[in-house]
Amino acid sequence: MSNPVTLDKVGEMVLLMGNEAIVRGALEAGIRIATSYPGTPASEIGNTFAEVAKEMGIHFEWSTNEKVAFEVAYGASMCNQRSMVSMKHVGLNVALDILEMAALRGVKGGLVFVSADDPSQHSSGQEQDQRWLAKQNCVPSLEPSDPQDAKDFTLYAYELSEKYRLPVMLRTVTRVSHMRSNVVLGKLQRLDREAKFDFEQFSYVVAGFDKLFYGREKEANEKIAKIMVDFDSSPLNKLTMSGKEKVGIIATGQTYNYVMDALIKIGAKDKVAVLKLGTSNPLPEGLISKLLKGVNKLLVTEEPDPFVELHVKALAKDVNPKVLLYGRLNGKLPGEGELMPLMVDNAIAEMLGEELPPSPRAELEKEANDMIFGRMLTVCAGCPHRSSIYALKRAVKAVKGDIHKVVINGDIGCYGLAWAPPMNYEDTYFCMGASIGVSQGMSQVGVDTIAWIGDGTFFHAAIPALMNAVQTKTNIKVVVADNSVTAMTGFQPNPQSGKTATGETTKSISIEAIAKAVGVEHIEVTDAYDTTATEAAFKRMLQTEGVALVISRRICATEAIRRMRPKRPIPYEVNESECVGCKICLNTFGCPGLNFDEEKKKASIDKTICMGCGVCAQVCSVGCIHERDE
Amino acid sequence: MKTTRVVIAGVGGQGTLLATRLIAETAIKKGLRVRIGETYGMAQRGGPVMGHIQIGDVYSPQIRPGEADALLGFELAEATRRGITYLKQGGLAIVNSKKIPPVEVISGIRKYPKQEELLRLLRQVSSKVAVFDATSIAEKAGDPIATNIVMLGALAESHILPFEDEEITTRMKESISSRFLELNMRAFRLGAEAFRESQ
Numbered sequence: 001m002s003n004p005v006t007l008d009k010v011g012e013m014v015l016l017m018g019n020e021a022i023v024r025g026a027l028e029a030g031i032r033i034a035t036s037y038p039g040t041p042a043s044e045i046g047n048t049f050a051e052v053a054k055e056m057g058i059h060f061e062w063s064t065n066e067k068v069a070f071e072v073a074y075g076a077s078m079c080n081q082r083s084m085v086s087m088k089h090v091g092l093n094v095a096l097d098i099l100e101m102a103a104l105r106g107v108k109g110g111l112v113f114v115s116a117d118d119p120s121q122h123s124s125g126q127e128q129d130q131r132w133l134a135k136q137n138c139v140p141s142l143e144p145s146d147p148q149d150a151k152d153f154t155l156y157a158y159e160l161s162e163k164y165r166l167p168v169m170l171r172t173v174t175r176v177s178h179m180r181s182n183v184v185l186g187k188l189q190r191l192d193r194e195a196k197f198d199f200e201q202f203s204y205v206v207a208g209f210d211k212l213f214y215g216r217e218k219e220a221n222e223k224i225a226k227i228m229v230d231f232d233s234s235p236l237n238k239l240t241m242s243g244k245e246k247v248g249i250i251a252t253g254q255t256y257n258y259v260m261d262a263l264i265k266i267g268a269k270d271k272v273a274v275l276k277l278g279t280s281n282p283l284p285e286g287l288i289s290k291l292l293k294g295v296n297k298l299l300v301t302e303e304p305d306p307f308v309e310l311h312v313k314a315l316a317k318d319v320n321p322k323v324l325l326y327g328r329l330n331g332k333l334p335g336e337g338e339l340m341p342l343m344v345d346n347a348i349a350e351m352l353g354e355e356l357p358p359s360p361r362a363e364l365e366k367e368a369n370d371m372i373f374g375r376m377l378t379v380c381a382g383c384p385h386r387s388s389i390y391a392l393k394r395a396v397k398a399v400k401g402d403i404h405k406v407v408i409n410g411d412i413g414c415y416g417l418a419w420a421p422p423m424n425y426e427d428t429y430f431c432m433g434a435s436i437g438v439s440q441g442m443s444q445v446g447v448d449t450i451a452w453i454g455d456g457t458f459f460h461a462a463i464p465a466l467m468n469a470v471q472t473k474t475n476i477k478v479v480v481a482d483n484s485v486t487a488m489t490g491f492q493p494n495p496q497s498g499k500t501a502t503g504e505t506t507k508s509i510s511i512e513a514i515a516k517a518v519g520v521e522h523i524e525v526t527d528a529y530d531t532t533a534t535e536a537a538f539k540r541m542l543q544t545e546g547v548a549l550v551i552s553r554r555i556c557a558t559e560a561i562r563r564m565r566p567k568r569p570i571p572y573e574v575n576e577s578e579c580v581g582c583k584i585c586l587n588t589f590g591c592p593g594l595n596f597d598e599e600k601k602k603a604s605i606d607k608t609i610c611m612g613c614g615v616c617a618q619v620c621s622v623g624c625i626h627e628r629d630e
Numbered sequence: 631m632k633t634t635r636v637v638i639a640g641v642g643g644q645g646t647l648l649a650t651r652l653i654a655e656t657a658i659k660k661g662l663r664v665r666i667g668e669t670y671g672m673a674q675r676g677g678p679v680m681g682h683i684q685i686g687d688v689y690s691p692q693i694r695p696g697e698a699d700a701l702l703g704f705e706l707a708e709a710t711r712r713g714i715t716y717l718k719q720g721g722l723a724i725v726n727s728k729k730i731p732p733v734e735v736i737s738g739i740r741k742y743p744k745q746e747e748l749l750r751l752l753r754q755v756s757s758k759v760a761v762f763d764a765t766s767i768a769e770k771a772g773d774p775i776a777t778n779i780v781m782l783g784a785l786a787e788s789h790i791l792p793f794e795d796e797e798i799t800t801r802m803k804e805s806i807s808s809r810f811l812e813l814n815m816r817a818f819r820l821g822a823e824a825f826r827e828s829q
Contacts, residue, residue, distance in 0.1 A: 015651070015658045122669065146665075146689075179691040180651070180666035182658055257665075257689035264687075265694075341694045359695060361714060361755070368714045368751050372707050373740040375641075375678045378733040422737035566809060568773075583738065590737040592676050592730075608765065608774040609730070 006052050008188055016183040018176040019044035021147035022086070022114060025154025027056055029110065030189035032081035034060045035069035037460070038489035039088030040123035041177040042116035046086060047490060050501045057190070062492050062501040065432070065460040066091035070098045070113065074167075077102075077111040078202050079195045082158055086114035089130045090431065094461070096133065099167065103137045104216040106165035108198045110158035114170045116177045119304035119338035123174075125412070125431065127336065129305035134169045134281040138220035140227055141169040141281035142236060143253030147181045153236060153278060155186065160230075164223045165201075171280065173303050175338065176254045224282050232286035236278030239287050241294060247351050248273040248295035250288065250312060252280060252302035258344035259301055265345060268352055283311050292320045297351050299326040303338050326351050378420045381593040382557030382569075382611025384528035385415040385481050389423045390589055390619065391531045391552075392450070392479060395538030406448045411435040411462075413454035414488045414556075415481040422590035426452060433461025440465070440474045451478045456486035456494045458511055463518065469547050470519035477541050478520075478549040480511055481528070483556040491559050515549050522548035529554050531618045557611040569612030571628050574603045578624035589619045631662075633686030634792055635693050636785070639712035640704030641730045642670060642677045645778035649702070650681040652782060656793055656801045657685045667691025676732070678708055682716075685792060700790045702781050704764070705730050710748040717755050724784050724825065725752070726764035726777065760784065760828040767820045776817035783821025795822070 004014035005024045016024065022045055026034065034053070036046035046062060053060035063069035066087045073083035087095065092115045102111065115133075118124040134141035142157055144150040150172065157168040199206040204213075231237060241248070249272055251259040256276045263269045275291050277284075280302070292298065292315065300309040306328040316323050326332040332347045333339060342359075349356045359365075379385050396403050403425065410416050410429035418426035429435065435451035442449045453462055458480055469476050486492040493499040498508035515523050522544045526537040534552055541548040561569060571593075581601040586594055593610040596603055605616070607628070617625040636653070640646040650666055657664040667682040667690070682693045698716040703709020703725040713723050727745060734740040745761075752759055764784070768776040779802075786795045799818060806814050 013658060013661070015654050015664070146691075175667060175691055178668050180654055180664075180668075181691075182663055257691065260689040261694075341690055341692055345694075361696065364714055364751065364754055368711060371743050371747065371751070372711050373732055373734045373742075375676075375708075375732040376734055378676055380643075380676060421733055421739060586736050587738060590733055592733065592736060594736055595731055596736075596738075606730075608769075 003048070003052055005048055006055055006188070007185060009185060010187050012185045013182050014185060015180055016147045016151070017044060017180045018144070018147045018150045018172060018178060020048050021150040021183050022154050022170065022172070023048040023052070024183070024185065025151040026084045026112070027188055028151070028186045029082055029155050029158035030191035031084050032058055032109070032191070033073060033076040033083040034058060034085070035063045035072045035083070036086045037063055037066045037069050037091055038486050038492045039091050040489055041118055041174040042086050042088045042091070042114060043489040043492070044177070045114060046492065046501070053502050060501050062494070064495060066094040067098055070095040070102070073111055073113070074098060074102045074107070077107040077109040079109065079197050080193050081109040081195055082191065083109060084112050084114065086116070088124065089115050089117040089128055090124060090126070092130050092133060094432065099133070100137050102167045103139050104220060105202060105212065107161060107167055108165065108201060109193070110161035111167045112154060112157045112161060112170055113167055114172065116172045116174070118174050127304050129307055130169070131171060131280050131307045132305070134171070138224050139167050139169055139281070140279065141171050143171050143278055143280050144176055145254050145256040145276070145278070146176065146179055147183045149278065150176060151183055151186070156236060160227070164227060166223060171253070173254050173338065228282040228285055231279045231282060231284040234279060234284070237284050237287055238276040239273070239291060241273035241291060243294060245271060245273040246295060247271065247297040248275070248291045249299045249301065249348070250275045250277050250291070250308060252277045252300070252308050255301035255303060255339055255344065258339060258341050259348070261341060262345045262348045266349055266352070266354065268348065271352065272348070277308065280308055283308060285315060288312060288315060289319045292316055292323055295323065297324045297326060299332070299347055299351055301327070301333070301339060301344055304336050376420055377417050378590070378592060379414055379417050380558055381591050381609045382613040383414065384483055384552070384554035384557065385418065386423065386589065386591060387531050387615040388479070388481050388528045388534060388552040389418045389425050391534035392538050393423070393425050395535045395542060399539055399542040400448070406450055407442055409435040409439045409449055409451050411453040411457045413457050414483070415452065415454050418452065422587050432457055433465055436462050436465035436469065436476065436478060439476045440469050440472070443475050449476060451476060453478065453480055455480060455482040455484060455496060455511060459495045459509070463514060466515065466520065467518045473546065475545060476547055478547070479538070480549065480551045482511060482551050482553040484553070485556050485559050487556040487559060491556070491562070511551055520547045520549050522546070523551070525551045525553055527554055528552040529613055529615055531615060557613060561611060571607040571610035571612050572605050572614055572617060572625050573607070573628045574605055575624045575626060576600070576602050578622055579603050580622055582621050584621045585616050585619050585625070589616055591616055631686050633684060633688055634790065635698045636683045636700045636702060636790065637693060637698040637712055637716040638681035638683065638702045638704070639708040640679050641708060642679050644679070644704045645775065646679050646681055646704055649778040649782045650683055652798060652801055652805065653683055653791065655805065656798050659801065660793060660797070662792065663687065665689070665691050680712055700724065700785065700788065702785050704777060704781060706745060706748055707743065710752045713752045714755055720756050720758065722788055722790060723752055723756060723759045724781065724788065725759060725761045726781060727761050728763060728765040728777070760825055762824045762828050764821065764824065767824055768817050771817040771820050772813040776813055779814045779817040780821035780824065783818035784825035786818070787822035787825040
C-alpha cells in the first residue's frame with residue numbers, strides 16, 4: 001500500500017500521524033529539500049520524507065547533526081527553494097548558531113524548521129520549551145493542535161516565511177507529533193522555481209557589508225511587529241466569544257483538545273469564551289486584548305512553560321488589570337510538564353465555581369502500584385550493548401580491582417541505558433557527544449574515566465572532543481558501542497552505514513579511520529558478542545597511557561532481525577537437567593529473554609523474545625545454555 | 631453519535647500499533663472521526679506501551695481515567711495497570727494472559743505478581759474480564775508475532791467497535807502484505823473464537 005502522504009487526491013480523508021501531516025503540508029507547499037536529524041518525537045517526519053522523497057522528486061537527507069541539517073536547508077532557501085528542517089527540541093540547541101543568522105539575514109525560499117518538543121520527557125533528558133528560542137531569535141512560532149492543523153499550519157508557514165523573509169518555527173509537542181487522526185488532503189504542488197542565489201539579498205559584495213551586517217535586529221523587531229498584526233486575523237487563531245461570557249480560556253496548541261473535551265463534559269460551552277491559539281510568537285495581541293477586556297477570569301493552557309501566560313499577564317496590566325489569571329503561574333495548573341485532561345477539567349471547573357468529584361479509584365490504583373513493578377527501561381533482548389557493558393565491567397574489575405574506581409560517562413542513545421539493572425554501570429550522560437568532553441575535564445584533575453558513546457553520536461558531535469583530547473595529551477579511554485545504525489530513533493542510517501536516507505549506496509565513513517586521522521594511537525575493533533575477546537580488548541585499553549579507543553561492534557539485534565524477515569533467528573534454550581539455578585545469567589546479564597522458574601529453581605528462555613545471540617551461553621557458569629534444535 | 635473509547639496496553643515489540651491503526655483506518659473508511667494517542671518510552675522493545683483510540687465527537691488524543699469502554703491488554707500486568715486507571719466501571723477487558731517479565735523481575739529485584747492477584751484488582755473495576763493466552767493462540771496460527779491480530783479478532787467479536795468484523799478484515803487485506811495475510815486472517819479468526827469461548 002502506498003503512503004497516504006503522497007496521495008494525489010484533493011479532499012480525500014486519510015489517517016495521518018501529526019509528523020506525517022507535517023510532511024504532507026510541506027509537499028503541498030512544493031518544497032525542494034528536506035533535512036533532519038532523528039530524535040523522538042520528531043523522527044517520523046524524516047522517516048516519512050525518506051520513504052517518499054524519490055517519488056516526489058525532492059532531496060531528503062539525514063544530516064550528520066541538526067546544525068548541518070539547518071545549514072543545508074538554509075543554503076537551498078537562499079537559492080529561492082522551499083526547504084524544511086526538522087528535529088527534536090534539543091536538536092534546536094545544536095542548530096541555534098545558524099538559526100540566529102538565518103533569522104537576521106532572512107530567507108528567500110520559504111524555510112520552515114520543526115521543533116518537536118517533549119513536555120514531560122517521554123524520551124528526552126529535559127523538557128526545554130523551545131518557544132523561548134523563537135522569541136529570542138525574532139522568528140514566528142506556530143503551534144498546531146492536531147494532524148489536520150499540522151498539515152494546514154505547515155502550508156501557511158511557507159507563505160508567512162516568504163512574505164516576511166523569515167525562517168518560521170513549526171512547534172509541535174509529543175502529543176501532536178504522535179497523534180493520529182483524520183486529515184483532509186489538499187493539492188500537492190511542484191513549484192519548479194529556478195535555483196538562483198539571491199546576490200542582492202545575501203552577498204556581502206553585491207548588497208554591501210555594512211547593510212547586511214549591522215543593525216539587523218531593528219529590522220527583525222519591525223517584522224515581528226507586523227506579523228503580530230497579521231496574526232490578529234490569521235486563520236490559525238480562532239476566538240469564539242459572544243460577549244456574554246464572564247470567563248475565558250486561551251487554549252494553546254494541543255491543549256485546545258483538552259479544553260474542548262472539558263467544556264463538553266462540564267456542559268459549559270456557552271459560558272466560556274475560547275481563543276484557540278495557533279501562534280505563540282508573536283502573540284495576537286489585538287485578539288487577546290479583546291478577550292481580556294470581556295472577561296473577569298482567564299485561563300491559559302499551554303505546554304510546558306507559562307510562555308504565553310507570562311506575556312498575557314504583561315498585556316493584562318495595560319488592558320484589564322483586574323482580570324483573574326488562571327494557569328501555571330498561580331498554581332492552578334502545574335508549573336511544568338505536559339497537561340492531562342483531568343488537570344484542565346479541574347482548572348475550568350474551579351474557574352466556573354464548580355467542583356469535580358475526586359477519582360474513586362485512588363485506593364485501587366495505589367494497591368496496583370504497590371503490586372506491579374514499574375517496568376524499568378532496559379536494552380532489548382539480544383542487544384550487543386548489554387554484552388559490551390558486561391565485558392567492560394569485568395575488564396575494569398580485573399584491571400582496577402573495583403568497578404567504581406572509574407567514572408563511566410555515557411552518551412545519548414540506546415547504550416545510555418547501561419545504568420539500568422542489572423548492569424548498573426553508567427554514571428552520567430548529558431547531551432550528544434558530551435561523554436568525551438566531560439571525561440577530559442575529569443582526567444585533567446586526576447579522576448579515571450571511560451567515555452561510553454555510540455556510533456551515531458560519535459559522528460554527530462564527538463569528533464571535535466576527540467581531537468581536543470589528542471591535542472591536549474589528555475589520558476582518556478573511549479568505548480564506541482557500535483551497533484551500526486541509529487537504533488533508538490528507528491534504525492536511520494548514519495555516516496558509516498554506506499547508505500543515504502533514501503537507500504542509495506554511498507561511501508561508508510569509518511570510525512577507526514577518523515580516530516586514526518585525528519591522532520588516536522591505540523585503536524581496537526572487537527565483536528561485541530564475543531565477551532572474552534571484548535573483555536581482553538577493554539583490558540588493553542585500560543592499560544594504555546594516553547588516548548585509547550575500542551570499537552565494540554555488532555549490528556543492532558532488532559535491525560538484524562528486520563533484515564532477515566520473514567525468517568526468525570534460532571532461539572537458545574536452557575538444559576534444565578544441567579542448570580544449577582545459580583541465577584548468574586539473570587543477575588549479571590539480565591537479558592529480557594531470560595526468566596526463572598521459582599518452583600523448579602531453573603532458568604529458562606522465552607523463545608518468543610530470544611534473538612539467538614547466544615551471549616547468555618557465554619555468561620552461564622555451567623554451560624547449560626544451548627541453541628535449540630529446530 | 632456515541633463515542634467509543636478503547637485503551638490498548640502492552641509492551642514494546644508486541645505490535646500494538648498495527649492493531650490500533652487497523653481499527654482507526656477502518657473507522658476513517660466509514661467517514662468516522664477518530665483520535666489516537668500513543669504513549670511509548672525510549673526503548674524499542676520491552677517498555678510499557680499504551681494506545682488510546684477514540685471514535686466519535688472527541689478532541690483529545692487521551693482518554694480520561696475511568697472512561698474507556700474496552701481495554702485490550704496484550705500483557706497481563708500492563709493490562710491490569712491500565713485497566714484499573716482507564717476502564718470504565720463495568721467496561722469490557724480482553725486480556726492476554728502472557729507474562730513478559732521486566733528487567734526488575736529478571737534481575738530479582740521484584741516478583742511478577744500472580745495472575746489471580748492481578749485479575750482480582752482488575753475485577754474490582756469490571757466483572758467483564760475475558761482472559762486467554764493470545765500468544766499461544768498466535769503460535770498455533772503460525773507465529774507468536776500475530777498476537778496483536780488475535781487480540782484484534784477478539785475485540786471485533788465483542789462488538790464494542792462501531793463496525794462489523796468484515797470491515798476490519800477488508801482493511802487487513804488492503805494493508806497487510808500478502809506474504810503475511812493468511813497467517814493474520816487465521817490469527818483473527820482464532821482470536822474471535824477465543825473470545826466467544828471465554829464468555
